[in-house]
Amino acid sequence: MKLCVVGSGYVGLVTAVGFAEMGHDVVGVDNDVRKVESLSAGRSPIYEPGLEELLLRNMEGGRLSFTTDLAQGMAESLFCFIAVGTPNADDGSADLGAVLAVARQIARSLSGYRVVVVKSTVPVGTSKKVDQVMREELGLAPGVPQERFDVVSNPEFLKEGSALEDVLRPDRVVVGVDNPRVAELMKELYAPFTRNGHPVYLMDVASAELTKYAANAFLATKISFINKMAELCDASGADIMNVRLGMGSDRRIGMPFLYAGVGYGGSCFPKDVKALIHTGEALGIPMGILKEVEAINARQKEIPLDIIDRLHPGGTDLKVAIWGGAFKAETDDIREASALVTLEGCLARGHRVALYDPEAMVNLKARYDGRVTFGKEPYEVLSGADVLCLLTEWRVFRTPDWDRVKKLMRRAVVIDGRNQYDPRDLSARGIECYGIGRGLKSSSR
Numbered sequence: 348m349k350l351c352v353v354g355s356g357y358v359g360l361v362t363a364v365g366f367a368e369m370g371h372d373v374v375g376v377d378n379d380v381r382k383v384e385s386l387s388a389g390r391s392p393i394y395e396p397g398l399e400e401l402l403l404r405n406m407e408g409g410r411l412s413f414t415t416d417l418a419q420g421m422a423e424s425l426f427c428f429i430a431v432g433t434p435n436a437d438d439g440s441a442d443l444g445a446v447l448a449v450a451r452q453i454a455r456s457l458s459g460y461r462v463v464v465v466k467s468t469v470p471v472g473t474s475k476k477v478d479q480v481m482r483e484e485l486g487l488a489p490g491v492p493q494e495r496f497d498v499v500s501n502p503e504f505l506k507e508g509s510a511l512e513d514v515l516r517p518d519r520v521v522v523g524v525d526n527p528r529v530a531e532l533m534k535e536l537y538a539p540f541t542r543n544g545h546p547v548y549l550m551d552v553a554s555a556e557l558t559k560y561a562a563n564a565f566l567a568t569k570i571s572f573i574n575k576m577a578e579l580c581d582a583s584g585a586d587i588m589n590v591r592l593g594m595g596s597d598r599r600i601g602m603p604f605l606y607a608g609v610g611y612g613g614s615c616f617p618k619d620v621k622a623l624i625h626t627g628e629a630l631g632i633p634m635g636i637l638k639e640v641e642a643i644n645a646r647q648k649e650i651p652l653d654i655i656d657r658l659h660p661g662g663t664d665l666k667v668a669i670w671g672g673a674f675k676a677e678t679d680d681i682r683e684a685s686a687l688v689t690l691e692g693c694l695a696r697g698h699r700v701a702l703y704d705p706e707a708m709v710n711l712k713a714r715y716d717g718r719v720t721f722g723k724e725p726y727e728v729l730s731g732a733d734v735l736c737l738l739t740e741w742r743v744f745r746t747p748d749w750d751r752v753k754k755l756m757r758r759a760v761v762i763d764g765r766n767q768y769d770p771r772d773l774s775a776r777g778i779e780c781y782g783i784g785r786g787l788k789s790s791s792r
């Protein structure tokens with residue numbers, strides 16, 4: 348089948364590559380000329396394991412191309428996906444400016460019947476707004492049956508770092524569609540996925556829209572819950588890793604997303620939790636549970652700074668080494684990364700910061716060059732450091748040469764923001780280690 352995907356950012360690009368890989372003909376559309384030039388040359392503007400290889404393979408196979416011209420992208424496409432950004436507006440709500448602008452553009456470029464599929468994360472009721480603005484653009488009356496287009500909700504659940512796997516082998520595909528004829532078209536589009544055993548759940552549009560936020564808010568809640576338990580561990584001498592094991596092995600609870608740490612970041616959880624709070628309150632429903640999730644998360648991000656302050660009351664001009672700047676491993680994305688809170692807090696206190704990250708250096712340098720020293724490899728940032736903060740769980744940081752670490756640092760203190768190390772093991776090696784909820788009352792918070 349033929350489709351176009353408007354927006355070649357993270358989701359649009361991976362979606363386009365995923366559908367092409369499944370045998371469909373795909374045109375990716377973006378209004379960023381440089382992005383389209385780079386993609387047309389087979390270069391991915393984002394770091395995502397395996398992406399560039401599949402991008403090239405599908406372009407060479409003639410199933411995937413890119414353009415800045417929406418009308419050209421739509422010319423032969425039955426499906427037109429909207430995958431542009433939905434950042435928070437000042438009041439926390441999802442800013443639908445880009446989604447609705449694209450909807451209007453699609454309406455102006457219609458050359459035949461199209462299924463408009465909203466893939467961006469949008470609040471419940473947005474597909475109706477898309478329908479409304481397209482009708483306005485086409486001079487069609489609201490609510491009157493028309494045969495120019497239909498609007499479908501099809502939220503995306505991919506994670507950065509495993510985006511291809513998530514798109515090619517999804518736990519589920521959620522499709523919100525109110526028209527049975529369009530439901531059949533969507534089933535046909537997703538048939539290669541269903542054949543491979545990945546379920547497609549067809550439901551009403553409002554439920555599909557809300558499902559996306561419910562999933563993200565639940566995962567964020569799971570993280571804040573375990574972080575609250577970690578606080579209890581630190582206060583009581585328990586170890587959160589044992590508590591996680593004991594509770595997570597109950598299959599009703601599950602192990603994933605029960606890692607305590609310096610909080611969740613990224614382009615989705617912080618934004619989507621805020622937007623869902625706004626949606627609830629706009630509907631008159633108190634959203635205290637999610638406000639607490641946010642408050643706990645904000646607190647987690649401050650923990651490394653609290654520990655540094657406690658170790659060096661009133662101290663300035665410390666040398667702080669940071670391992671990891673991305674919001675999680677396997678991505679170069681630094682949006683809302685917990686590391687940035689530590690980094691900026693250190694700069695504000697007059698400390699010197701030296702940082703290494705395997706993939707996020709370009710993004711970090713664009714923002715902090717001149718204010719932060721960047722290393723070419725992990726050990727380079729350690730010389731003369733008063734403290735090392737591990738803030739992203741990259742594999743390269745998992746089993747360091749501790750003797751080398753000790754030799755290089757001025758004071759062997761490690762703040763393990765992702766619970767990658769055994770504090771008892773480090774203590775035995777003469778390294779002070781502060782994890783999150785590891786219960787070391789004697790040496791920690």
Ligand SMILES: NC(=O)c1ccc[n+]([C@@H]2O[C@H](COP(=O)([O-])OP(=O)(O)OC[C@H]3O[C@@H](n4cnc5c(N)ncnc54)[C@H](O)[C@@H]3O)[C@@H](O)[C@H]2O)c1
Binds near residue numbers: 448
């Ligand atoms: N990043 C993720 O991991 C993820 C996962 C699931 C869902 N989502 C949701 O998907 C949506 C997109 O997220 P993203 O991270 O891909 O965003 P992004 O900012 O990386 O990409 C958006 C792209 O849209 C393009 N664009 C904007 N306006 C346009 C227009 N009028 N015409 C053509 N192109 C236009 C931009 O140039 C950009 O390349 C958001 O709603 C997000 O919440 C993101």
Ligand SMILES: O=c1ccn([C@@H]2O[C@H](COP(=O)(O)OP(=O)(O)O[C@H]3O[C@H](CO)[C@@H](O)[C@H](O)[C@H]3O)[C@@H](O)[C@H]2O)c(=O)[nH]1
Binds near residue numbers: 504566608612
């Ligand atoms: O046990 C855990 C798991 C994750 N995190 C943190 O949570 C954040 C988000 O991680 P993750 O969910 O893996 O990354 P995203 O790529 O932001 O993916 C989330 O956001 C996407 C955008 O909506 C959704 O599509 C995905 O399903 C959802 O997992 C990161 O900072 C992680 O370090 C923890 O602190 N503890």
